[in-house]
Amino acid sequence: LSLNLLNNIQCSLNNNLAAKLESYRKLKAGAIAPDIKLRGKLKLRDIKTNKFLVFGASWCSTCKTDFLKLEKKYSVWKSKNVEIIYISVDTDKTVFENTYKKAPWQTYCDYKGWETQAAKDYYISATPSYFLLDSFNKIVARPYSIKHADTLINQKL
Secondary structure (H helix, E strand, C coil), X not given: CHHHHHHCCCCCCCHHHHHHHHHHHHCCCCCECCCCEEEXXXXXXXXXXXXXXXXXXXXXXXXXXXXXXXXXXXXXXHHCCEEEEEXXXXXXXXXXXXXXXXXXXXXXXXXXXXXXXXXXXXXXCCCCEEEEECCXXXXXXXXXXXXXHHXXXXXXX
């Protein structure tokens, strides 16, 4: 349906709907995930392991709850060769650092909020948003919760 709407010149789509539909096309399971500049010269493709990519923010109540769930899963997932990569859409450096200073996984933020290139490349319009990637950055799935991600990690990786 999304492809038909995007490809049909007779359809009139607003920008938000068009972006959402485009995300389904570009970020479907089996596609190669966009590379992300993380810190300095480090990019997502440089991390040669399976990845659970999280887009979140310190002010997001669901992200706070999921943070605790991720802490419980981290060592189990790490033993299964899955690294958590957390991309924050925060804008305040102090708040970001205070919120994520105890995170055992990799956290990144450029303090541009929704304007961060990673959020644009992944069509992020809400937090939290998740992507499960293999070691070659192929999208395995787009989990809708930590529990769903855990099931996918146990079944597919």
